[in-house]
Amino acid sequence: MAEKFASISPAEFFKRNPELAGFSNPARAMYQTLREMIENSLDATDVHEILPSIKITIDLVDQQKQIYKISVEDNGIGIPPHIVPEAFGRVLYSSKYVLRQTRGMYGLGVKAAVLYSQMYQERPVEIATSPMNSKRIYFFKLKIDVTKNEPIIYERSSALNDKGYHGTSVSLYLLGDWQRAKQRIYEYIKRTYIVAPYAEFIFKDPEGNVIYYKRLTTKIPEPPKEVKPHPYGVDIELLKNMISKQKNDYAVKDFLTKEFQSVGDVTAVKILEMAKIDPDKKISSLKDEELSRLTEAMKKFEGFRPPSPEALSVIGSDLIELSLKNMYNPEFVAALTRKPKAYQGHPFIVEVGIAYGGQIQPAEEPLVLRYANKIPLIYDEKSDVIWKVVEETDWKRYGIEEDMKPLVVMVHLCSTKVPYKSAGKESIADVEEIEKEIKNGVMEVARKLRLYMLEKRKEEEAKKRMLTYLKYIPEVARSISIFATNDDKEKALKVQNQIQEKLFEMIKTRLDIKDVEEYKLYKVEAI
Numbered sequence: 001m002a003e004k005f006a007s008i009s010p011a012e013f014f015k016r017n018p019e020l021a022g023f024s025n026p027a028r029a030m031y032q033t034l035r036e037m038i039e040n041s042l043d044a045t046d047v048h049e050i051l052p053s054i055k056i057t058i059d060l061v062d063q064q065k066q067i068y069k070i071s072v073e074d075n076g077i078g079i080p081p082h083i084v085p086e087a088f089g090r091v092l093y094s095s096k097y098v099l100r101q102t103r104g105m106y107g108l109g110v111k112a113a114v115l116y117s118q119m120y121q122e123r124p125v126e127i128a129t130s131p132m133n134s135k136r137i138y139f140f141k142l143k144i145d146v147t148k149n150e151p152i153i154y155e156r157s158s159a160l161n162d163k164g165y166h167g168t169s170v171s172l173y174l175l176g177d178w179q180r181a182k183q184r185i186y187e188y189i190k191r192t193y194i195v196a197p198y199a200e201f202i203f204k205d206p207e208g209n210v211i212y213y214k215r216l217t218t219k220i221p222e223p224p225k226e227v228k229p230h231p232y233g234v235d236i237e238l239l240k241n242m243i244s245k246q247k248n249d250y251a252v253k254d255f256l257t258k259e260f261q262s263v264g265d266v267t268a269v270k271i272l273e274m275a276k277i278d279p280d281k282k283i284s285s286l287k288d289e290e291l292s293r294l295t296e297a298m299k300k301f302e303g304f305r306p307p308s309p310e311a312l313s314v315i316g317s318d319l320i321e322l323s324l325k326n327m328y329n330p331e332f333v334a335a336l337t338r339k340p341k342a343y344q345g346h347p348f349i350v351e352v353g354i355a356y357g358g359q360i361q362p363a364e365e366p367l368v369l370r371y372a373n374k375i376p377l378i379y380d381e382k383s384d385v386i387w388k389v390v391e392e393t394d395w396k397r398y399g400i401e402e403d404m405k406p407l408v409v410m411v412h413l414c415s416t417k418v419p420y421k422s423a424g425k426e427s428i429a430d431v432e433e434i435e436k437e438i439k440n441g442v443m444e445v446a447r448k449l450r451l452y453m454l455e456k457r458k459e460e461e462a463k464k465r466m467l468t469y470l471k472y473i474p475e476v477a478r479s480i481s482i483f484a485t486n487d488d489k490e491k492a493l494k495v496q497n498q499i500q501e502k503l504f505e506m507i508k509t510r511l512d513i514k515d516v517e518e519y520k521l522y523k524v525e526a527i
């Protein structure tokens with residue numbers, strides 16, 4: 001039999017393989033839809049220095065068929081009306097294909113949700129949006145033409161925006177499974193809030209429960225800046241693509257200095273010498289083998305500065321500590337932001353937070369909070385490099401002896417290119433440089449925990465010794481007072497009290513005990 005050949009559109013591909021984008025069953029689809037929408041809302045706010053206010057609602061609209069309506073509303077930058085149909089109706093269309101850290105990166109998320117939505121029910125996705133300073137609010141209802149990978153617009157209208165509103169509201173209907181998705185959806189929102197304490201979230205679930213996470217601070221992390229590519233990150237296709245987009249037919253030397261980071265005149269000449277290319281040659285006339293030599297020279301050259309971390313936006317140790325304290329009420333918390341590093345030309349930064357004791361539920365393994373570009377990762381925990389590092393950590397070395405540990409470890413990786421294992425963005429691949437950096441981060445913060453544990457143990461030891469000494473104080477004080485007052489009973493009692501007080505102070509100072517109130521209440525007979 002002859003093979004039958006055909007070509008399919010990207011929309012058709014993801015419709016056929018929804019699990020690649022995280023839509024493998026109704027529960028997971030519900031969770032994935034919600035997160036794609038929330039992540040778009042956060043990208044439209046904090047990346048633009050707007051304090052996010054996000055409203056999330058899930059309603060059951062058809063009990064029998066288990067169709068839910070998921071709505072997310074934000075106060076972000078909005079979407080220009082001519083962009084909306086493509087942004088929601090064309091798979092692989094995005095504003096995030098630039099070198100800048102954002103939650104979105106594939107141009108797929110919300111379209112994968114729309115595709116899943118229209119597979120099992122007939123209502124289109126509804127969008128209301130108003131860009132900053134727009135006098136109108138725009139409304140759309142649309143679906144995706146799967147074969148053509150194009151939007152099909154069902155309704156389009158607009159209304160006066162007289163209240164200065166800006167932002168976007170998206171409502172999507174889908175076959176879901178609330179009971180199975182519930183726990184992970186709650187966890188997702190909670191963990192999102194942990195790294196965005198400058199945001200407020202209102203969530204109404206289909207059972208009518210409402211939770212409100214209030215804004216804890218108005219301090220918003222420094223937003224990321226768009227940067228040019230780093231020479232270590234190039235390949236032949238990237239070079240071709242960049243050249244094809246140039247308006248100027250640059251000399252190759254100028255192309256290198258103007259379009260890449262860390263390349264000055266001297267460096268450009270050195271690279272071109274290595275690649276055996278005339279610096280004045282026009283980029284449009286570069287042949288494939290020259291591009292190949294240029295790529296190789298750029299990879300081999302050792303004098304570049306590391307990729308610029310300007311494109312990254314960290315959470316910051318103060319916000320991490322604030323959130324861990326607020327959420328888990330621990331007795332100890334510490335966090336740190338490591339210095340920028342790079343892998344394959346992509347800059348990245350690791351942040352680690354740790355919380356111990358207090359109201360944290362003890363468990364055999366620490367509770368691991370994984371984050372990539374401020375997105376909490378909930379599924380596929382065991383296949384993630386963060387999990388691997390935390391699991392391999394020997395907590396005994398850091399003073400945690402308990403089998404049941406009251407410990408939360410939070411790790412955040414931010415990068416212009418997070419090496420996710422799939423388009424569903426649930427786990428990070430073990431890239432050597434990243435793994436090493438996470439390990440160093442966890443060790444560094446764990447050492448702070450160890451210092452605290454040492455202090456705590458010292459204090460406990462001191463308290464034990466204090467109790468031993470306390471046993472002797474009354475007897476010693478009584479004997480000396482009798483001797484000193486020549487057995488004058490009235491005076492003796494007073495002197496005894498004074499000696500007792502002095503001895504108590506001496507021991508306290510010697511043992512360096514801060515909190516002595518509890519000991520004052522001790523009765524010798526009770527010890």
Ligand SMILES: Nc1ncnc2c1ncn2[C@@H]1O[C@H](COP(=O)(O)OP(=O)(O)OP(=O)(O)O)[C@@H](O)[C@H]1O
Pocket residue numbers: 036040041044074076077078079087088093094095096103104105106107108109110111167168169
């Ligand atoms: N709430 C929103 N506010 C502003 N822009 C939005 C919003 N939702 C979607 N967009 C725009 O639509 C585009 C497409 O979103 P989509 O979720 O499909 O992909 P993405 O976020 O770019 O990438 P990824 O697939 O990695 O999530 C976004 O890049 C953004 O420009």
